[in-house]
Structure formats: structure tokens, C-alpha cells
Amino acid sequence: MRRKLFERFVERAIFLSGIAAVILVVLIFVFLLKESIAFFSQVNFFTTLFNKDWYPISEPPKFGFLPLILGSVFVTFGAIVIAVPFGVAAAIYISEVAPSRIKDILKTGIELLAAIPSIVLGFIGIVALAPLIKYVFRLPSGLTALAGSIMLAFMAMPTIVSIVEDALTSVPKSYKEGSLALGATHWQTIRRVILPAAFPGIVAAVMLGIGRVIGETMAVLMITGNAAILPHSLLQPVRTLTATIAAEMGEVIQGSLHYYSLFGIGFVLFVITFFINLMADMFLHRKRF
Amino acid sequence: MFKKIGLLLLVFIAVVSLVGCGGGKKAVQIKGSDTMVNLGQSWSEEFMKKHPDIPVAVTGGGSGTGIAALINKTTDIAECSRNMEKKEIEIARSKGVDPYETIVGNDGIVVVVAPENPVNKLTIQQLSDIFTGKITNWQAVGGPDKEIVALSRDRNSGTHVFFLEHVVKLGKKGNNNEFAKGVLMMPSNQAIVEEVSGNSAAIGYIGLGYLNDRLKAVAVGKTVAGPYITPSIKTVGNKTYSVSRPLYMYTNGVPSGEVKTFIDFVLSDEGQKVVLDMDFVPIR
Numbered sequence: 001m002r003r004k005l006f007e008r009f010v011e012r013a014i015f016l017s018g019i020a021a022v023i024l025v026v027l028i029f030v031f032l033l034k035e036s037i038a039f040f041s042q043v044n045f046f047t048t049l050f051n052k053d054w055y056p057i058s059e060p061p062k063f064g065f066l067p068l069i070l071g072s073v074f075v076t077f078g079a080i081v082i083a084v085p086f087g088v089a090a091a092i093y094i095s096e097v098a099p100s101r102i103k104d105i106l107k108t109g110i111e112l113l114a115a116i117p118s119i120v121l122g123f124i125g126i127v128a129l130a131p132l133i134k135y136v137f138r139l140p141s142g143l144t145a146l147a148g149s150i151m152l153a154f155m156a157m158p159t160i161v162s163i164v165e166d167a168l169t170s171v172p173k174s175y176k177e178g179s180l181a182l183g184a185t186h187w188q189t190i191r192r193v194i195l196p197a198a199f200p201g202i203v204a205a206v207m208l209g210i211g212r213v214i215g216e217t218m219a220v221l222m223i224t225g226n227a228a229i230l231p232h233s234l235l236q237p238v239r240t241l242t243a244t245i246a247a248e249m250g251e252v253i254q255g256s257l258h259y260y261s262l263f264g265i266g267f268v269l270f271v272i273t274f275f276i277n278l279m280a281d282m283f284l285h286r287k288r289f
Numbered sequence: 290m291f292k293k294i295g296l297l298l299l300v301f302i303a304v305v306s307l308v309g310c311g312g313g314k315k316a317v318q319i320k321g322s323d324t325m326v327n328l329g330q331s332w333s334e335e336f337m338k339k340h341p342d343i344p345v346a347v348t349g350g351g352s353g354t355g356i357a358a359l360i361n362k363t364t365d366i367a368e369c370s371r372n373m374e375k376k377e378i379e380i381a382r383s384k385g386v387d388p389y390e391t392i393v394g395n396d397g398i399v400v401v402v403a404p405e406n407p408v409n410k411l412t413i414q415q416l417s418d419i420f421t422g423k424i425t426n427w428q429a430v431g432g433p434d435k436e437i438v439a440l441s442r443d444r445n446s447g448t449h450v451f452f453l454e455h456v457v458k459l460g461k462k463g464n465n466n467e468f469a470k471g472v473l474m475m476p477s478n479q480a481i482v483e484e485v486s487g488n489s490a491a492i493g494y495i496g497l498g499y500l501n502d503r504l505k506a507v508a509v510g511k512t513v514a515g516p517y518i519t520p521s522i523k524t525v526g527n528k529t530y531s532v533s534r535p536l537y538m539y540t541n542g543v544p545s546g547e548v549k550t551f552i553d554f555v556l557s558d559e560g561q562k563v564v565l566d567m568d569f570v571p572i573r
Contacts, residue, residue, distance in 0.1 A: 055467055140490050141438045143473055226474035237473050247443040250351030253376055
């Protein structure tokens, strides 16, 4: 009797923990929506989205999200272009080539990379990477989208490597054996058989990597220069959505339009990451052939 | 199994109630400006040496954060490196909080360049032109043929607001000047120090306390004819250096009780000596 009661108690507790995450997401969404409606009811949604001036504390204030959205897109694009080839190559090496001892060392190392706090990466970026970029590209200043991209590539790499590695390992062994038995070389097998079979997993990894990068704040705040211009190259400073919220929340007058505009930015960011994650999920759960 | 859980619960309750009993005395809460957080910390340390029975807790977060906390009655004193805005005072009044202002010190805003930069002096007008993007090359102000990298604090900073109003907008109400879009927004005084000291084309502004020998302070003049004044504790104190601002503490109504004891200490000779030690400028 007591055991049965205990059993039910545990079941309930686990159930509650399970749905807590979902409830939290819904609550956060509702809160964001409520606060950003206070903003979007006073400005035109589309002109805000495509206005190119971000001067929130001027008279009259200008709330243009376009430079911020483009800033986030530029930094994210750069980071993914750097992180995906390295990440996929690392995953192939770990799952297909490396002997088991090296495999363990590499996996631990990559997990450690994920454990470095972003503020530390930002600090390294400002004292080491930015001067290097300034020197190499002969720029007036190294605080650019590229500096942010490189640092964020480091942060996205662990996510990408571990998910791609999972995808590669879950390709049925018979595929590989069949290919080798037909006389294909190891590399041909990887390229023609294993990679295509693991493709949905790789796409999901890239999507989750993008989600990780676009939401990152501290490192970009420190090293991208935060100038709200419309960027046309990675060698220019940019101001991302996340850095704008972080930089302006501390000093904003509560209840002002500027305050609500930051929730508006948060809402836009939430919608973007939601769709990226949704796409990643669709690819992860797509039926394998 | 149940016994174990019960025991754990008991221990937990015991610990929580012990911790709860420890903090019997209510601390004086101070919250606000990041510029002033170290200053507040030093004041509280000196103060608690004299008044060990009155604990003082200091946190930063920005001037706006401090004011929000004062309005929500979660802090006793809001440290602020700018005036309270009209809108903030309105909100405070509507919530039954009556902000009372005390000036507790002064801060000089120093325009800095790298030591190897040959430019030693600039007028307020030139500074405004640099930060609004009208001047983009050092040649226009007597320097080498190099693109200017202008660095500003971000909008979370009271210093940003002050510099915008008194330098970029030339101190004129209704002036429409803005920071150029290309001005880099840095998250802290320290980030500006790092970038300027390593970049001979950079110009930025910081609090007087952050000045060190890896940087050069630019002398500032109101007109081209001068006089150009180099910022120092002396020139800020006697108001000859114009780019300076008061530092405030806001309380709910005229301070009383322990809060009054603390603010009286801040305004005393001893308290003002702390201001000087922290590289800010005393009120007298």
C-alpha cells in the first residue's frame, strides 16, 4: 500500500517536472507578448521592422529594428560559415576515423569548450582577437562582426559536433558494411553513404547551432562594437538584437516606450529562435529511409 | 525511505530558520549607478567601521535600475550619475514615493586618446563634430591622415546621456545632434580604456577615475581661442573644466533614521575624503 502510494507520488512529481518546462515557455511567451503589445500598439509593426534608425532615447525617438536584425543575421551567418565545416569535419573524424582513446580525449575537450563562459570568450576577444583582426585587415578598429562571428563559432561548435556525431553514429552499421563490401574506400563510404544517411541530423545540428549563436549576448556585446549601422560586410561593427537588450535594459526608464521597445526586440528574437528550433526538430524527427 | 526524506526535511527547515534568525537587523540598501558602485562600497566600509550596528548593502546595475528600485521601495538610497527624469518623478509620485535629491560628489568626464596621438586639445564643437560624424579624419583637428574611431559608452550608462546632452548636443536644449551611427558603443569604462590604449586612431570618454598612463587626456576648450583646460581633480573641483557632472543620492522623502546617519557621514569631511580617494571630486 505504502509502496503504491510512493509510486504514484513519484509519477506525479516526474510528470510535473516534465510539463514545467513547457508551462514556463508558454508563460514567457505570454509575458513577452503582453509587454511588446504595449509597444507595437503605439508604433506601426512593419515600419518598425524595416526602419533603419535606432535612436531610442532621442526626441522624438526612432525605433528601427532593421540594423539590429541585420546585425544578428551577419554575426550568426559568419559564425555558422566558420563553425559548420569545422564541426562536421570534427564529428566525422571522431565517429569514423579516430581510435577510441583519441576519441575520448577529443569528446572531453569539445565538451570543455562548451563549458567556457561566454564572458571569458568575450574578454579573450577584446584583448587578443580584435587587435589581430585590426592588424590583419588594416581596419581602423577590430571590433567588428567578424570578431563576434569567430568567437561565436567556438560556442556553436560543441552543439554542432555532438549532434552531428550522434547522427553519424546512428547510421545503421549495415550501410557501412555494405558499401565497404562493394569495394568502396573508407572515404567514399563516408562521403557517399554515411553523410547522406545522416543528412537530416546534420541540418538539425546547423539549425540548433544557429539558435545557440543568435541568442548569445555577452560575447557579442563586448566585441562587435555595437554601432547600429546597416552593415554590408563582416568587417564592420554591428549591433545585435541581444546586445541591444542587454546594453539598454539597465538604464531604461521603466514604463516608457523605450522600455517596451526592448520587449518588442525580445519578441522578435523569440519568434526567430522558435522557428529555427521548429525547423531543427522537423529535420531531427523526419522519418529515415 | 520516508524516514530519510523526513530527516532531510527537518535538517532543511532547521538550516533555513537558523539563517533567517541571523539577519535580525535590517540593512540600509543602496542601489544604482555603476559609475558610483565602488564609491558606495568604500563609503559603506568606512561607515560600518564607525557604526558596526548599521549594516549597509551596496549594489550596482545602473542609475535607472536604482531609481526603479527606489520607486518599487526595494532600496533606501538610489545612487545616480544623472538627474532623475520628469517621467520618473511622475511615476514615483503616483506610487507614493517622494524623491529627495542630495548631491554627494562630482565626476569629471575625460576625453581620452592613445598617448602616441599628437592631438592634445579639442573644442567642445570639435568633439561634437567628431561624435556626430561631421569630422571623420584626424587631419581636420590637427592630427595625422587617419580615420577617427569614435568610442562611446552604451545607452545603459548615465555617462552616455551626460555626454550626449552636454557635448554632442553642445548643452543646448532642442539641439538635434545625435551620436553618429558608426560610433562604437562600448559596454564599460574599462572596455574603452582597452580599445583606446591600443588604437592610435581611437577617441573615447571615461570617468576621471579610470584615467591611467596608457591613455592621454585631451584638454578641452569652449572656444577655439581657448583656454584649453586639462581635466584633473582640481580643475573639476573649481569648475574650470566644463565636462563634469554632479553625482546624486535619491531617497524617499527627507532622509531619516539610519539612512540619515549614512548620508550625513557621506557629506562629512571623512565621507568626502573617500570621494577623493576614489578619484572623484568632493563637493567642497
